[in-house]
Amino acid sequence: MQHPLRVGILGATGAVGQKFIELLNGHPWFEITALVASERSAGKKYIDAANWMAETPLPANIAEMEVQSLSPDLDVDFVFSGLDASVAGEAEEALAKNGIPVISNARNHRMRSDVPLLVPEINSSHTALIEQQETFVETGGFIVTNPNCSTVGLVCSLKPLHDRFGLKRVMVTTMQALSGAGYPGVPSLDAVGNVVPYIGGEEDKLTTEPRKIFAELVDGKLEPIEVLISAQCNRVPVVDGHLECVSVELNTPAAPAEVRAAFEEYVSPIAEMDLPSAPSKLLHVFDEPNFPQPRKHARLENGQSVSIGRVRECEVFDVKYVALVHNTVRGAAGGAILNAELLVRQGYVKRKESAVHA
Amino acid sequence: MQHPLRVGILGATGAVGQKFIELLNGHPWFEITALVASERSAGKKYIDAANWMAETPLPANIAEMEVQSLSPDLDVDFVFSGLDASVAGEAEEALAKNGIPVISNARNHRMRSDVPLLVPEINSSHTALIEQQETFVETGGFIVTNPNCSTVGLVCSLKPLHDRFGLKRVMVTTMQALSGAGYPGVPSLDAVGNVVPYIGGEEDKLTTEPRKIFAELVDGKLEPIEVLISAQCNRVPVVDGHLECVSVELNTPAAPAEVRAAFEEYVSPIAEMDLPSAPSKLLHVFDEPNFPQPRKHARLENGQSVSIGRVRECEVFDVKYVALVHNTVRGAAGGAILNAELLVRQGYVKRKESAVHA
Amino acid sequence: MQHPLRVGILGATGAVGQKFIELLNGHPWFEITALVASERSAGKKYIDAANWMAETPLPANIAEMEVQSLSPDLDVDFVFSGLDASVAGEAEEALAKNGIPVISNARNHRMRSDVPLLVPEINSSHTALIEQQETFVETGGFIVTNPNCSTVGLVCSLKPLHDRFGLKRVMVTTMQALSGAGYPGVPSLDAVGNVVPYIGGEEDKLTTEPRKIFAELVDGKLEPIEVLISAQCNRVPVVDGHLECVSVELNTPAAPAEVRAAFEEYVSPIAEMDLPSAPSKLLHVFDEPNFPQPRKHARLENGQSVSIGRVRECEVFDVKYVALVHNTVRGAAGGAILNAELLVRQGYVKRKESAVHA
C-alpha cells in the first residue's frame, strides 16, 4: 500500500485508545494522524495528556502529537473509536454524518439493524449492511462495530460448531481480566486474592450479541439465529485474557473428538485476504489438560487468535470446553483493526482524495 | 460435657491436619490427645515437625506434643483423618478394625455403600449405614466421610431446591482457592495473575458425590437421586473460598423469587441439636449484585455457612446463582468436626471406658 | 465501666471510619452514638450510605443508624476522626473549639506543637500537651493524633533500641499494603503482579514523625530527638500489613543478640493500665528466618502488636531487622482507639453530664 490511510483515534488517552496506538505502531496500512480526547486533554502533547500504561514504550512520534478535542471535522480517512459509551453514541453518529467511517469498539450502535457487529472470520458479509446506513448514502460515512470482549471469545469458538453441528443451547461462565474494566477500573482491594462474581451488563451482551453475529443476511435483513445462551460473568485477578467455560447442546449431537476436529480443522474464510492483523490460525487447540491459561496463552499470535482446551463430553449437554481470548486485543482494539483491514479490502474504507471538508 | 472426648489427628502435620488443630483449639467437647504423622515426623515435637501455616498461632499445648507414627493402637476415643488419599484407604480401615471411629476427610471410602458421605444438614439419617459396617459390629470402629470441598458448597445450596422443587439438571463452574491444593500445592508461577482451568479428579467428584449425598435410605440401602450434573473446575489466585456459578433445571419450575425464598427460609434440620460448630444459618443470601466474594465472605459464621448471591433467571434452565464455601473449613476440617459432633449426639461416637482394648 | 462513653465517628463511611466501626463492635467502654459523613450521605441509613468492606458483617445496630452531616454540635463524649486530610483540619478544630475531644487519625494536626502524636507505649506523657491547647482551657475540647501507619511500625520497633542503646541513623524500606490507600485506592492494574515504588508524602512522614514521637517533654515543650532517618516506600499487592526492612546505627553499638533481647524483653509502660485494646505484648519476635509475613502475622493480637524478625548484623550499620504492623489496626483505627483508652484512664476523656453545650 503506497500511501497509508490516515487514521484518527477517538478516546485516544483512555485504555482502549492506548491499545489502538500500541497495536497500530508500525502498521503497514494505517498511520495515526489525529488523536482525539476530551476537552481537558485537548491542546496538550499526547505524552502529557495520557497516562501511558502499556508494557511497550509510547512511540516517539505519537508522544509529541497534539491531542484534539472531538469535532466532526477531522482530516482523516477513517477513525477508530475507543470512546466511552456515555459519549460514543452521538459522537460516532456525527462523524459518520460528516463522511467519516467509524470503526467502533463502543457498545452503543452494536445492535442497530443497519450496523454490522463484525467478526471478519464469522460474518464478513454483514458489511453489506453499511449500504443501508443513511450517512453512507449521503456522505460515505458509516459505523461498524465489534462485539463485546467476552462475546468475541465465545463466538469464535462456537463458529465451527455452528457450521458443522448447529447450536441449540449454550451455557458459559467467564473469568474476565482486570484490563477489561479499563483504568482505574477495578479497585485493587476488590481484585487481589478475590473474585467478583458480577460485571455490569456483561451477561446480557453474551446472551444477545451472538445471535446477531451468527445471523443470516436475507433480503438485506439480518435474521438472528435461535440459540439460547446463559452467561455468568466473573472478574478475576488476571491482567489480560478472558477465560470462558462453555457447555454446548448441538442440533446434531457430536462426540468430543468430532468437536475437537471441527475446532482444529476450522479454516478462516478470510485467510486468502492476507489481512495484516489476521492470525495464522483463528483457533488454537490445546490437548494439555491444564491449558490454555490467561497469563501463558493470551498473547498467542499477538493476541489475535482464540485458544481452546479441555474439549470433552458434557454430562448435561453434548460437549464442554474452555476458550481464552485476549480481551484488549482480539476482544477490543485488535478486533477493530482487523475489521478496518477487512473494510479496506472490501472497498468500504479508502483513502480520500482530500481532507474531509477541504 | 464433663470429660472431653480424646481425639487423634491423622496427618497432623499436613494442611488439613493443621486446620483440624486450629479449629479444635478451645473446642468444648473434643481434646486432642494424639498427633499422628509419617515416620519422618514421629518422635519429634509437633512444633518441630510441622511447618505451621495458619494465621492464628499454634496452640502452646499442641506445640510441645510428641508426634506419633501411624499405628492401629491409639489411646483415643476417635480420630479425624486428614491423611493423603495415597495412604488413607488402608490406614483408616485398620483403625476402624481396631475399634476406633474414623471421621475422615479423605476421598478413599466416600463412595463405599456402607459409609455415610455425611453433611449433617442434608443427610444426618445416613449415619445408620454405620451399623452395616463389619468393624462396627465387631469392634465399634467405623468410618464416616465428608464430601469434597467444592461438592459441599454445591449440595448445601441445592438442598432447599431439592426439597421444594426437585433437581433435574445442574451446570456448575467453580473458581477454587489455592488452599484446596494443600501445601506446597500450586506453584506460584502458575497462580499469580493466572487461572488454571483444571483440577485433577474434581469434576468427577462434583458429578457423582451429590447423588449419594441426596440419596434416600430405603430398606437400609442408599438410592442415589437421578440428577444430571456437569462441572467445570478452575483454580484461581484466591487463598480461601471456592466460588461456584450454578445453573439449575428444576423438576417443578420456579421463579427466581421462589428460589430465593427457598434459600432464605431454609431451616437446618439439626438446628435443635445445638452442635458447637453448626452455623446459626446454613445459607446466607446476599442481594448485593456483586456478592458473595471469597476474600470478604468465606469466613462468615467462622467459615461454616455457605453464602449465596445473584439469584436470577437462567435463559437456559430455570435459575442461576452463585455459591461460596470456605473450602478448608466447611469444605474439609470444619465439616468433619461437625460430622463428629452429630455422631456424638447420635451416640455413635462416645467416651471409651479405657484405652482401646489395651 | 457502668455507662459507656458516647462516641462519634467522623468520616464514618470511609475506609478508616469503617475500621473504627468494626473494631468498636462490642467495645467494653465505648458506644457509637453518632455517625458523621459528607452531605451526600447525611440522612441515609448507614447501610445505604456505606459500601461496607470488612470481612466481618456490619453490626445490625450500626446498619440502621442515620448518618449525620458534619457539625460542631454532636451529642457525644468524644469523637474518632477518620476524615480525609482535605477536610480534617478545620473540622477537627471546630469540634475541639466546641468542647469535644477529637482522637484523630488524620495527618493535619500531627506536627502541631501542642498536639500529642501519641503512641501509648512510647510517649504517654505527651498527653500533657493537651493542657496547652487553647480549646482545652476554654471548652475542654482538644485534639490528639496518632502517627502515620508505617511510622507506627517503625517507632514501636525502635522504642527498645532507643531506650537501651540510643538511635543515631536509620534506613528503612517499606512494602506497604493496599488497604493503606483506602478505597477505591490503588487501581488493580497497578497492583496485581506489580510493585509501585512510590507513596505520596509517605517518606517524609517516616523521616519526621519519629523525632516528635521520641521527643522529651522539657518544661512543657517537646524536644525532638536527633536521629537521622531515610525511607523508601513501596506499594505491594498485599491486602493488610506493612512490612519494613530496617537498618539501625546505634549510639552504643550492640550485637544482634543484645538487640534481639531488647525487643524480647520490652515491657510496655502501660501494661498495668489494663486498656481493653492493648496487646498482651507490643513486640513479637520471630526466629524463623522467613517470618514475619503480612498475610500470616499482621493479625497477631488482633492486629495491635508489631512483629519483628530476622534480627541480624548489618554490614553497614549495627543491626538490621524486619518489622510488620497491621496498617489499618495498629497503624490507624486500632491505634486511635488505644489512644482514647489511655486518655480515659488519664482523665482527659470522660463522660459528659449532658449534651455538649445543651
Next chain:
Amino acid sequence: MQHPLRVGILGATGAVGQKFIELLNGHPWFEITALVASERSAGKKYIDAANWMAETPLPANIAEMEVQSLSPDLDVDFVFSGLDASVAGEAEEALAKNGIPVISNARNHRMRSDVPLLVPEINSSHTALIEQQETFVETGGFIVTNPNCSTVGLVCSLKPLHDRFGLKRVMVTTMQALSGAGYPGVPSLDAVGNVVPYIGGEEDKLTTEPRKIFAELVDGKLEPIEVLISAQCNRVPVVDGHLECVSVELNTPAAPAEVRAAFEEYVSPIAEMDLPSAPSKLLHVFDEPNFPQPRKHARLENGQSVSIGRVRECEVFDVKYVALVHNTVRGAAGGAILNAELLVRQGYVKRKESAVHA
C-alpha cells in the same frame, strides 16, 4: 557470521534452561545443537521432557530434539549452563577440562579467583582471567560466570557512580520476582497477597559479588574494591523483575542531579562491539515519581537494560534511587548470552574445526 556456533544447553528442561532456549530462538550467531538434562529426561524428545512455561511457544525444531544426559563429550562449540548449584560444580569443571567453554549462570565458580564474574558493560577486561585457568591452557576449555540476578541490577546501576564519584557504603532492599526461584519454586500460598522477607543466600551474594565485579585487574590478580554493602532481600508476588531500593554514600559527595546525570550519560564501553543482545542503552532513567514498575518496565529493551527511577537525596547517605532488572533475562540467561557474545568478539569462544575429540 557465516556458520553459527553450535551451542549446548545444560539443564535444558529447568527454568533457566528454558529461558536460554527462548532467548536463543533466532539468534544470529548461536544455534542450539545439544540439550542436556538429567538421566530421567535423557532419550526423550524435548517437548516430552520439559514442562514448557514461557509465554512464547516452544520453537518447533527444539521440540523434536532428543535430550542427552550430561557427559563431558558434547559435539558443540560451547555450552550455556543453567544447572542447579547442586550439580553445576563438578559438571562444569569436567566440560572445561574436556575443552569446552562453559558460560555459566550457576553460582558455584563465581568467586574462584581465575573465573571472571562477568558483566560486559562493567568488567570486560576480566576475561583475561580465563588464560589463568588450567583447562584453558591444556584444552581450550574454561568457565565464565554471570552474577546473581539481583546483583546484576545493583552493579549496573552503581557502575556510573563508581566511575564518577566512588562508592563508600551501599544499603539495598530488594523486592524480588517469583521467577527468580525457578519452578515449582515458591508455593502460591506463600506468595499470593504476601511478602516473604527472606531469600536463602541472596543477601550474601549482594554483599560480596559486587566487590569482585568492580575489582581492578592488577598484575593478573583481581583486587576487590572496598565498598561496604548491606542487603535485605524479599520475595514479592511479581512474576518477572527485581526491584531494588538503593541508598549510596559516595567517596566524592554529589547532588541528586549530578547522580541522575551520571546515570543518563552513561555510555556502555561495549557499545561499539555491536553485540546482538546488548541493549541500546544499559540504563533507562525515569522521572515519573512512580516508575519503574516490574510489570510495566522489566521488558524494556527485551529485558536487557536496567531501569532507574526516583533519584533523590538520601537523608542518611548521599543519594537514593530505585533500580529494576529483569531477573531471568539480564539477571540470568540473557546476561549469560551477552557474556558469550563478548567472548566471541574477544576470540575466547570460537567455532571448532571438528567435534571436540573426534
